[in-house]
Amino acid sequence: MAGAVRKILVTGAGGLIGWHAAARLHAYNCGARFKGEDAPYDLVALDRDGFNDDAKLAAALDGADAVLHFAGVNRGTDEEVAAGNPAIAQRLADAVTASGGKPVIVYANSTHADGDSLYGKSKAEAAGILGEAAPLANLVLPHIFGETARPDYNNVTATLIDRLWKGEAPQINDGAVVHLLHAGEAAQIAIGASQDASSRTIRSDARTISVADLREKLQSFHASYTANIFPDFSDPFDLALFNTYRTGGFPEQYPLAMDVRSDARGDLFETAKSRGSGQSFVSTTLPGQRRGDHFHFSLVERFLVVSGKAVIRVRKLLSDDIVEFEVSGDHPVAIDMPPLHTHHIENVGDEPVVTYFWAHRLFDPANPDTYADPVLKEPQP
Structure with missing residues (x-):
């Protein structure tokens, strides 16, 4: 370039x-x-x-x-x-x-x-x-x-x-x-x-x-995804088609409710399952801080707050349209980031926010598929 x-x-x-x-x-x-x-x-x-x-x-x-x-x-x-x-x-x-x-x-x-x-x-x-x-x-x-x-x-x-x-x-x-x-x-x-x-x-x-x-392939995607299972993405065509499918449900079908099971030991819920491969990680975000302000071409990425209070903001590229989700560890929900939509998570509470993230592939420094772009267009000085 x-x-x-x-x-x-x-x-x-x-x-x-x-x-x-x-x-x-x-x-x-x-x-x-x-x-x-x-x-x-x-x-x-x-x-x-x-x-x-x-x-x-x-x-x-x-x-x-x-x-x-x-x-x-x-x-x-x-x-x-x-x-x-x-x-x-x-x-x-x-x-x-x-x-x-x-x-x-x-x-x-x-x-x-x-x-x-x-x-x-x-x-x-x-x-x-x-x-x-x-x-x-x-x-x-x-x-x-x-x-x-x-x-x-x-x-x-x-x-x-x-x-x-x-x-x-x-x-x-x-x-x-x-x-x-x-x-x-x-x-x-x-x-x-x-x-x-x-x-x-x-x-x-x-x-x-x-x-x-x-139609059969899309129906298979839908059956899996609504059961909280991601399909196999080894075929690039399937990845592109799945990203098209899930973006078609955004934002009306989100957030996705988690099936929480409770007993004397506490609560348990599955965050995400994949028929292919993937990567999970957890972060803490201090009060008033943000993480993200970037977008991806094709990465399938899930945000799930497990502790604290936060706002997740998503803006379609080249537009001013911002969708906001208020999330809390008290009521676990998942937000999956659509491609070509820049996004961030902001801690709006008094305690650290703990967030679980899942991505469909391992991070590759040579091909990060991550582009910095602020969600909120700050006033210019």
């Missing part, structure tokens, strides 16, 4: 892949600052309103080295779908031309662009428009899943997860097959593609799975 600061514009930053891409670029900046280095990226993230604002779009493109273009239309009337993606591409192409620059454009295209559907044709046409304006990395993506995906919005994985958490039986097409790629992996491919100014088409690998098997 050493070298000059690169300005990168992310369009569609309010969408699934756009948010994941912006969050990863933000993570690299956080990692550099933690080491006392300059942030490698000047990140500009535009949602739909920002993209449609002429002044904001022009300012975002001024001096931009790359554009990760995730803005698009994938549902609506036939006319809206057919016209929407070319119109969005033309707006970006015109703005790039007006800027006088030649940023690399990484375009989130679709495998549907190889077919004859209205959506596919609109995506293919949009790619052609963008290729006339600047060097184009045409990123052909399969079905995308991932944390914060919207159910009932052309995302079968998110819809299945939503039905499971609601206790409903998801209806599926038993013969359907999907080719799945995690949004974080797609975002990483896009970030890597932005380093190369050559025009080219990039096709990503995907996990092919029937919708019936996908």
Whole structure:
């Protein structure tokens, strides 16, 4: 990451892949600052309103080295779908031309662009428009899943997860097959593609799975997790899918109540069980002190206060939305930290807080998957 600061514009930053891409670029900046280095990226993230604002779009493109273009239309009337993606591409192409620059454009295209559907044709046409304006990395993506995906919005994985958490039986097409790629992996491919100014088409690998098997796997996750058992994470796809599943229940399904057994000797409760491997540890936090203020890409991590009073705060990256949980050792509950959400625990009592932590893998100093980022945005002096 050493070298000059690169300005990168992310369009569609309010969408699934756009948010994941912006969050990863933000993570690299956080990692550099933690080491006392300059942030490698000047990140500009535009949602739909920002993209449609002429002044904001022009300012975002001024001096931009790359554009990760995730803005698009994938549902609506036939006319809206057919016209929407070319119109969005033309707006970006015109703005790039007006800027006088030649940023690399990484375009989130679709495998549907190889077919004859209205959506596919609109995506293919949009790619052609963008290729006339600047060097184009045409990123052909399969079905995308991932944390914060919207159910009932052309995302079968998110819809299945939503039905499971609601206790409903998801209806599926038993013969359907999907080719799945995690949004974080797609975002990483896009970030890597932005380093190369050559025009080219990039096709990503995907996990092919029937919708019936996908439902069965998610149902297995749900049955285990609601019984306080974590599944085996040895397959990276299962880890990404499980993180997507558990984030789909956050924060409505939390905290998770512990099954406390009492007898003359006292109380006993199981904190977490894993079908794979993991690491547990305990910390003490003095009154008024905090631990954490960091986030992870994929680490599965559980917080459980066993003594004292504390507040656990969780903030979704690149937002001001903070969820707070008041916790106490008198009533043990678990909070599992969702990926790409920065978090901390603060002692708000008069006695030390004792907290049990569990993580799904052993700590690796060479790959800590930990990025410092304060939950609370303190006033600047």
